[in-house]
Amino acid sequence: MKGYAGKILRVNLSDGRMSKEEIPEEMMRKFLGGRGFAAKILWDEVSGVDPLSEGNKIVFSTGPLTGLPIPSSGKMVIASKSPLTGGYGDGNIGSMAAVHLRRAGYDVLIVEGKSERPCYIAIQDEKVEILDARDIWGKMSFEAQDSLEAKHGKNVGVLVIGPGGENIVRFATVMSQRGRAGGRPGMGAVMGSKNLKAIVVRGTGEIPVFDVERLREMGKEGYGEIKGKENYDFWIRQGTMQVFEWANENNCLPTSNFREGTFRFSKRLDGYALERLKVGRKGCPLCNMQCGNIIKDAENMNAELDYENVGMLGSNIGMDDLRKVGVLNRMADEYGLDTISLGSCLGFLMEASEKKLIEARIEWGDFDACQKAIEDIVKRRGLGEIIFEGVRKASERVGGDSQDWAMHVKGLEISAYDCHACPGMALSYGTSPIGAHHKDAWVISWEVSTDRFSYSKEKVEKIIELQRLRGGLFESMTTCRLPWIEVDFGLHWYPKYLEAARGVGISQEEISELGDRIYTLIRSYWVRESRSWSRKMDYPPSRWFEEPLNQGDLKGYKLDRARYDGMLSRYYEIRGWDEDGAPQKETLEGLGLGDVVSVLGENG
Amino acid sequence: MLSQSLGKMAEFRFLGYLGEIFGKKRVRISLESPMKLRDILEVEFPEDRSIVLINQRVGNFDSLIRNEDKVVIMPMISGG
Numbered sequence: 301m302k303g304y305a306g307k308i309l310r311v312n313l314s315d316g317r318m319s320k321e322e323i324p325e326e327m328m329r330k331f332l333g334g335r336g337f338a339a340k341i342l343w344d345e346v347s348g349v350d351p352l353s354e355g356n357k358i359v360f361s362t363g364p365l366t367g368l369p370i371p372s373s374g375k376m377v378i379a380s381k382s383p384l385t386g387g388y389g390d391g392n393i394g395s396m397a398a399v400h401l402r403r404a405g406y407d408v409l410i411v412e413g414k415s416e417r418p419c420y421i422a423i424q425d426e427k428v429e430i431l432d433a434r435d436i437w438g439k440m441s442f443e444a445q446d447s448l449e450a451k452h453g454k455n456v457g458v459l460v461i462g463p464g465g466e467n468i469v470r471f472a473t474v475m476s477q478r479g480r481a482g483g484r485p486g487m488g489a490v491m492g493s494k495n496l497k498a499i500v501v502r503g504t505g506e507i508p509v510f511d512v513e514r515l516r517e518m519g520k521e522g523y524g525e526i527k528g529k530e531n532y533d534f535w536i537r538q539g540t541m542q543v544f545e546w547a548n549e550n551n552c553l554p555t556s557n558f559r560e561g562t563f564r565f566s567k568r569l570d571g572y573a574l575e576r577l578k579v580g581r582k583g584c585p586l587c588n589m590q591c592g593n594i595i596k597d598a599e600n601m602n603a604e605l606d607y608e609n610v611g612m613l614g615s616n617i618g619m620d621d622l623r624k625v626g627v628l629n630r631m632a633d634e635y636g637l638d639t640i641s642l643g644s645c646l647g648f649l650m651e652a653s654e655k656k657l658i659e660a661r662i663e664w665g666d667f668d669a670c671q672k673a674i675e676d677i678v679k680r681r682g683l684g685e686i687i688f689e690g691v692r693k694a695s696e697r698v699g700g701d702s703q704d705w706a707m708h709v710k711g712l713e714i715s716a717y718d719c720h721a722c723p724g725m726a727l728s729y730g731t732s733p734i735g736a737h738h739k740d741a742w743v744i745s746w747e748v749s750t751d752r753f754s755y756s757k758e759k760v761e762k763i764i765e766l767q768r769l770r771g772g773l774f775e776s777m778t779t780c781r782l783p784w785i786e787v788d789f790g791l792h793w794y795p796k797y798l799e800a801a802r803g804v805g806i807s808q809e810e811i812s813e814l815g816d817r818i819y820t821l822i823r824s825y826w827v828r829e830s831r832s833w834s835r836k837m838d839y840p841p842s843r844w845f846e847e848p849l850n851q852g853d854l855k856g857y858k859l860d861r862a863r864y865d866g867m868l869s870r871y872y873e874i875r876g877w878d879e880d881g882a883p884q885k886e887t888l889e890g891l892g893l894g895d896v897v898s899v900l901g902e903n904g
Numbered sequence: 905m906l907s908q909s910l911g912k913m914a915e916f917r918f919l920g921y922l923g924e925i926f927g928k929k930r931v932r933i934s935l936e937s938p939m940k941l942r943d944i945l946e947v948e949f950p951e952d953r954s955i956v957l958i959n960q961r962v963g964n965f966d967s968l969i970r971n972e973d974k975v976v977i978m979p980m981i982s983g984g
Contacts, residue, residue, distance in 0.1 A: 530921070530925075530950060531920075531921040531953075531979065533921075534920060534921035534924060535921075538920075542919075542920045542921075542979075542981060543981055545919055545920065546919055546920065546978055546979075546981055549919060549976060549978065550978075571920075742982055745955070745980050745981055745982060746980070748955055748957075748962075749955040749962060749980060750962065751962070752962070782982075785982035786981070786982050788953060853960055854960075
């Protein structure tokens with residue numbers, strides 16, 4: 301089928317073997333690309349292994365729209381068995397590496413095994429080498445990128461880890477282009493465990509496309525439509541930072557480790573505060589609505605901010621100075637740590653310190669202590685020893701009632717929306733296929749616009765609709781969802797783009813089926829890999845059920861556990877999963893996943 | 905009919921780019937009698953991309969607004 305390079309490149313770091321494998325057309329039709337391919341590969345190839353062992357694999361996967369001249373298509377998915385959660389983990393990243401990989405003739409790169417010493421993989425079209433990385437091991441992600449570009453030229457795509465990944469911090473990410481990050485559930489730690497510092501790729505070929513003229517024409521039209529949107533100018537000024545004011549207004553801004561939904565000093569951190577400090581913006585390849593806002597941080601260095609990192613490294617830890625938030629964010633990017641999990645980990649330590657569950661003192665909003673804690677996390681010493689495996693493990697270490705306020709689902713720290721008064725968003729976090737993350741179903745805006753406090757069937761249906769589109773279609777095409785969701789770029793473009801790229805479009809029914817197939821396969825993966833799977837894995841933390849908001853217009857609000865459970869059962873029912881959230885036999889067979897039945901058993 | 909100087913007033917706030925469409929982020933208006941929101945504002949908003957909250961409850965551009973109501977109009981943003 302057109303639209304694909306048609307090949308998987310497989311590199312084994314243990315013995316240096318490499319192979320190039322054809323992607324079966326059936327796989328393209330059933331799983332589309334990106335996340336769909338990654339889920340299929342991990343299901344087939346990575347079972348029962350320790351995520352940090354030689355047996356784990358890491359998959360770099362593009363889709364049929366990746367790298368094409370259409371809006372915001374410079375994306376790839378990085379997936380592996382997660383060392384943070386123990387289940388399926390992935391994240392998307394904007395990088396020239398995605399574009400170059402396709403131009404080099406590969407849709408997917410699978411890295412397996414483990415190198416004896418620090419290495420990196422260099423790909424130039426057909427030529428693939430495993431090279432010595434000892435001279436860049438230990439370097440920050442920005443500096444390592446610079447070194448690799450000095451050696452291989454600027455016209456390459458680079459995926460790299462920082463010291464966080466090298467030292468196997470469980471929430472280490474993969475970095476690219478000095479600030480792009482992806483793979484929240486520890487994809488950087490998986491690279492580190494394989495002694496793999498980086499991937500450098502250069503492709504000089506053409507991506508095969510069914511109708512290149514039509515694609516170019518429609519791509520141009522699409523870029524024009526985006527620029528003409530009425531909120532485009534405002535988006536360019538604030539990007540996702542406009543959410544800060546919105547979240548505070550709606551009592552869902554994470555504050556003091558998700559105790560509250562409003563922050564007293566929110567105006568010091570919001571999109572308008574950002575505009576006063578902004579010196580530039582930055583984004584991914586092929587994008588005309590870049591979301592990275594550059595400010596001069598408190599150390600007068602460039603730092604790139606968006607809503608998630610300001611929510612988590614700002615209000616969530618009591619940091620009320622945007623320039624200081626910028627420093628913490630830059631440190632995370634340089635070390636290659638996930639900013640969301642880092643903010644949650646710092647908030648956890650602050651609360652543990654306040655409650656005297658740990659000896660060390662780290663106060664809310666203490667900038668110096670946060671900087672030191674980040675260094676300790678990367679070096680896995682002091683406070684870092686407690687928290688480097690994320691808040692779930694940390695709560696097992698510090699005890700007390702900390703499991704109630706270790707803010708995660710399935711081991712992945714919750715991103716920047718407080719859900720005391722948002723049952724739908726809580727369910728969205730509960731059922732996100734990688735643990736608590738917002739990318740699959742950001743239902744909160746719709747929720748606030750309807751019956752916010754209800755636990756209705758409509759809400760469950762809306763979450764599934766969003767999961768199909770955001771988590772299924774966009775993650776698998778693979779392009780950025782932001783043009784659609786942020787400036788209302790027409791969703792109708794994507795089936796047309798797919799048709800021009802592949803010669804085969806996609807219908808509404810096929811989009812739903814694709815999303816359901818991917819979700820059910822990922823859920824099967826969790827059930828297979830978890831030692832003790834139960835529906836409790838889909839519960840958000842007790843804090844939202846037991847401790848009401850103490851401030852703001854929604855003071856007194858908290859979630860109702862029984863009604864949440866009712867929504868969850870409704871969710872399982874629609875998905876065709878059993879009461880423990882495991883896919884049922886007929887659901888698997890109906891989605892063409894018959895091979896999963898024999899592994900999960902007759903009842904799913 | 906509209907005045908910004910009388911005692912009891914309705915308060916209107918606009919978040920994000922909607923403040924730019926209206927021209928202000930906040931305004932207080934005295935109403936002689938309850939009026940539809942769209943008739944008070946006299947500005948065209950992207951209604952299908954906006955959320956209207958009146959005293960913390962969901963409303964719309966046809967909702968009747970009274971003095972002392974607190975109205976927040978915000979975009980249906982998406983947050984990444």
